[in-house]
Amino acid sequence: MTSAVSEKLGKFLDSANVRYRRLEWAATDAVARLKWSSRRRLVVTVASTTFAIVLALAGLTVAYVTLADLIHPLPYAMEKTAPPLSTRRLAARAQNETLGFGGIAYLSMPYRSDRQDAIELLGSVYGLNFTYIPGVDGAAITDKAKPLHHYWLRPQELGCWRAHVDAWRYLLESDFETLLVLEDDVDFDANIHDIFELLSTQMQRNRLRTTPQTQHERRTAPYGLDWDVLYVGQCSDRSNENRLDLVHIYQDPNVPSRHETFDHFVGQLQSLGIQGRNLGKVRAIAPAWSPVCTMGYAITRKGAERLILDLSYRGITAAIDIDIIRKLQQGIIRGYSITPPLFSAWRVDGAKDSDNQGLENDQTQLGSGNRNGYSHSMKTSARKQMVKLLDLHNWDDVDRVIPRRPFPTMTAEQEAEEAEEVRKAQIEQKEIDEAWIKRKLEMAQIMEQWGG
Ligand SMILES: *[C@@H]1O[C@H](CO)[C@@H](O)[C@H](O)[C@H]1NC(C)=O
Numbered sequence: 001m002t003s004a005v006s007e008k009l010g011k012f013l014d015s016a017n018v019r020y021r022r023l024e025w026a027a028t029d030a031v032a033r034l035k036w037s038s039r040r041r042l043v044v045t046v047a048s049t050t051f052a053i054v055l056a057l058a059g060l061t062v063a064y065v066t067l068a069d070l071i072h073p074l075p076y077a078m079e080k081t082a083p084p085l086s087t088r089r090l091a092a093r094a095q096n097e098t099l100g101f102g103g104i105a106y107l108s109m110p111y112r113s114d115r116q117d118a119i120e121l122l123g124s125v126y127g128l129n130f131t132y133i134p135g136v137d138g139a140a141i142t143d144k145a146k147p148l149h150h151y152w153l154r155p156q157e158l159g160c161w162r163a164h165v166d167a168w169r170y171l172l173e174s175d176f177e178t179l180l181v182l183e184d185d186v187d188f189d190a191n192i193h194d195i196f197e198l199l200s201t202q203m204q205r206n207r208l209r210t211t212p213q214t215q216h217e218r219r220t221a222p223y224g225l226d227w228d229v230l231y232v233g234q235c236s237d238r239s240n241e242n243r244l245d246l247v248h249i250y251q252d253p254n255v256p257s258r259h260e261t262f263d264h265f266v267g268q269l270q271s272l273g274i275q276g277r278n279l280g281k282v283r284a285i286a287p288a289w290s291p292v293c294t295m296g297y298a299i300t301r302k303g304a305e306r307l308i309l310d311l312s313y314r315g316i317t318a319a320i321d322i323d324i325i326r327k328l329q330q331g332i333i334r335g336y337s338i339t340p341p342l343f344s345a346w347r348v349d350g351a352k353d354s355d356n357q358g359l360e361n362d363q364t365q366l367g368s369g370n371r372n373g374y375s376h377s378m379k380t381s382a383r384k385q386m387v388k389l390l391d392l393h394n395w396d397d398v399d400r401v402i403p404r405r406p407f408p409t410m411t412a413e414q415e416a417e418e419a420e421e422v423r424k425a426q427i428e429q430k431e432i433d434e435a436w437i438k439r440k441l442e443m444a445q446i447m448e449q450w451g452g
């Protein structure tokens with residue numbers, strides 16, 4: 001009995017097990033199918049959403065690019081016509097070694113021979129003739145020579161004032177009509193000649209002039225002569241809020257991108273109505289109103305006369321840049337500023353490298369050199385480019401141009417021939433030596449006979 005029952009029971013259990021397994025497989029299968037399809041749904045959703053976002057962004061970009069000119073029109077249309085030949089010819093003088101000015105002067109404290117080296121090096125590389133004007137130690141100026149109200153100035157500011165007045169005097173003593181004045185830490189764009197040539201065409205057609213161009217200007221003055229100071233290297237400026245309409249805008253392929261442009265200049269351009277896509281493409285000429293620092297500016301002969309009259313003959317009221325700002329705002333000096341400017345400071349150690357922050361006598365601070373220097377608002381820094389221009393790999397050039405010649409090798413025959421020659425020469429030498437010894441012995445015998 002037991003065997004029959006147990007056999008039935010076994011069969012029953014087996015079939016139950018099989019049924020159970022089938023159920024389990026079906027369930028697992030269903031779960032797997034469910035997971036897979038929901039995963040696929042998720043992937044499809046994410047992909048289509050991403051695609052939709054990308055499509056929307058692309059659409060917006062296209063719309064922005066097409067509509068940008070409508071959204072951000074320039075406040076005043078730029079001159080579209082090509083300048084006449086006479087204008088272009090005069091502008092081409094910016095290619096000469098004084099950039100179309102009468103001269104270029106740079107101020108540098110006599111002890112900063114490192115900076116003088118750098119300026120002379122830049123001059124040689126970029127075809128510019130810089131004339132050195134020594135900086136002045138304010139404490140060395142005798143009391144009688146100090147201008148009226150000089151007590152407003154710290155000794156460093158007084159020295160700075162003196163050096164700039166010396167530069168203005170240099171213009172009066174020369175036969176120049178204009179002079180570009182730079183400080184010794186400037187950087188500029190490697191395409192400086194082209195940038196000034198373009199500036200010249202714009203200055204000749206400047207819509208901000210109050211008097212028409214004279215015949216004399218048309219013939220000899222690439223930047224016109226209707227200004228006293230032309231700021232091309234201000235640290236910052238702010239336009240006259242009552243006359244924000246006074247702006248002459250022009251496109252310049254060498255202008256730094258918006259991202260490379262110092263925020264302050266972007267802000268000023270925006271205040272003059274230059275927005276959006278136009279930032280990073282154009283420069284603006286505007287009346288100088290609040291230009292800070294004296295790192296780079298040009299003066300005319302009339303400008304030098306007015307500056308010496310108002311900032312020396314009549315006395316001074318503040319540090320030189322602040323004093324010039326006062327005269328500009330009072331309207332007794334006429335100036336323009338170019339934004340973004342064409343000169344910027346080359347910084348190697350932050351403010352501590354400055355010679356007019358009261359640190360000029362602290363020579364214990366060692367500079368880290370020009371290696372890590374930088375300047376802002378420059379598309380192609382002349383100082384960085386110079387290093388590349390002078391870069392030489394002589395041995396690579398030699399290897400590339402002059403193929404290596406193998407050393408001449410001798411055949412076995414030639415080698416044997418040479419060995420034979422050497423052997424003969426040795427024998428010959430031996431004979432000579434022996435003859436000589438023999439001769440010496442003979443001489444000694446003769447001497448002995450005579451001496452005896
Ligand atoms: C460069 O051109 C200007 C403008 O014509 C001129 O005054 C100046 O003398 C020239 N400089 C040189 C070095 O020839």
Ligand SMILES: *[C@@H]1O[C@H](CO)[C@@H](O)[C@H](O)[C@H]1NC(C)=O
Pocket residue numbers: 103129130131
């Ligand atoms: C640079 O200018 C000075 C002053 O005008 C002049 O004496 C000198 O010859 C010029 N140097 C060169 C290399 O042209």
